[in-house]
Amino acid sequence: MGSRKVTSSEPLDWQGKHVTVAGLGVSGIPAAKVLHARGANVTVVNDGDDARAREQAAELEALGITVRLGDGATLPEGSELVVTAPGWKPDKPLFAAAREAGLEIWGDVELAWRLRGPDAAPWLAITGTNGKTTTTQMLASILKAAGLRTAAVGNIGVSLLDAVLGDEQYDVLAVELSSYQLHWAPSLRAHSAAVLNLAPDHLDWHGSMEAYAADKGRIYEGNRVACVYNVADKATEDLVREADVEEGCRAVGFTLGTPGPSQLGVVEGILIDRAFVEDRHKNAQELAEISDVHPPAPHNIANALAAAALARAFGVPARAVRDGLRDFTPDAHRIAHVADVDAVAYVDDSKATNTHAAEASLAAYESIVWIAGGLAKGATFDELVTKSAKRLRGVVLIGQDRALIHEALARHAPEVPVVDLDRTDTGAMLAAVQEASRLAVAGDTVLLAPACASMDMFANYNKRGDAFAEAVRELGS
Known part of the structure; x- marks a missing residue:
């Protein structure tokens, strides 16, 4: 963890500057409008040419x-500059041409960072493979409870451009950032x-786990x-050690165990701070009880500690x-x-779209x-099944790539009963819930934690979760 003094970027003169915006959509259109309003000559390029585009x-x-x-x-x-939607992959020919021409390539986060005013609110930033949104929302809730003007922004909620350029005045921003956004945000501080946390995800975009972690x-x-x-998660601490930070910046850990100095953790059901107290080697501050965290699942307590x-x-x-x-x-x-x-809990964690998230949910x-x-999405399931096998009463499989999970179960949990529904239609969820109810006994939890994306059967994970909830209601009617 190196130290250095970082200075803010100078305001840019956009008048007449030729800017290429890559991609229409939720970030490209606002970026184009903002730059055009500042006098830039904006050209938007887009792969698609459908009715919506x-x-x-x-x-x-x-607008011109x-x-x-x-x-x-x-x-x-x-x-003279390229501003890209965060999802555009770095290996696209457009970016190769831009780099060859010596041009900078910014994402929407970088643009917002450069456009913020001299008295702009500081950013408290959050990333990770899983838990980003929940932790960012928790942080915003805590900041509001302290009487601060804030918003959850970035990859969720209010767009960063709106947050830094709008009329609303903020004291501090809770900023969720994806690996895509961070890749295209070189001057963010x-x-x-x-x-x-760090687990393999989006490797098709980043090219390797090392590149993903670096972003x-x-x-x-x-x-x-x-x-x-x-x-x-040692990989997260390794990233801290490799970072160049301002002089005086500290490494602060969070743990579900007893915290050491410069850490937040848990002692006898209490969230404890041993980082932001006087004489942290001897003193600690009680922050909250585990019962104050909703839901009090282990990974969600970790989210709460990070937000705190x-x-x-x-x-x-x-x-x-x-x-x-x-x-x-x-x-x-x-x-x-x-x-x-019938004394069985039905829990919807449709947001668990990868193995790391599903592992936390199953735990x-x-x-x-x-x-x-x-x-x-190219994932393997052996580690997930191995870690979760002892908790499984049974498994119901749906979707296009269910065979991959079935094979992992056969290798590592052959004693667990498996119902393999050879269906990818949306109605399969009702059958899945019915089959799960037959496998469950009083005191069990039927858990939708797919460990996979939803687009083979549903428009998004929200629709998948809605289908699960509707099937549960039908079961109990």
């Missing part, structure tokens, strides 16, 4: 912005930041007060941590208790009938 293009062209549909590979002549680690660059890491660490780094008092956690309600489809039917319950399957 043509409608969006017409809206921008009416040039749009090229069906041609996202060619760098427009005269380009947060007040404090956290990497919650996550960018969030620590230039931190001023605290780099928050997961004691149970960032809030404490910003000077938030202990009482606000407790009040903010009490006030926080998780989004739908994140370990959401749907109903109890929260003792005896489980697991509903899993979907699009594996």
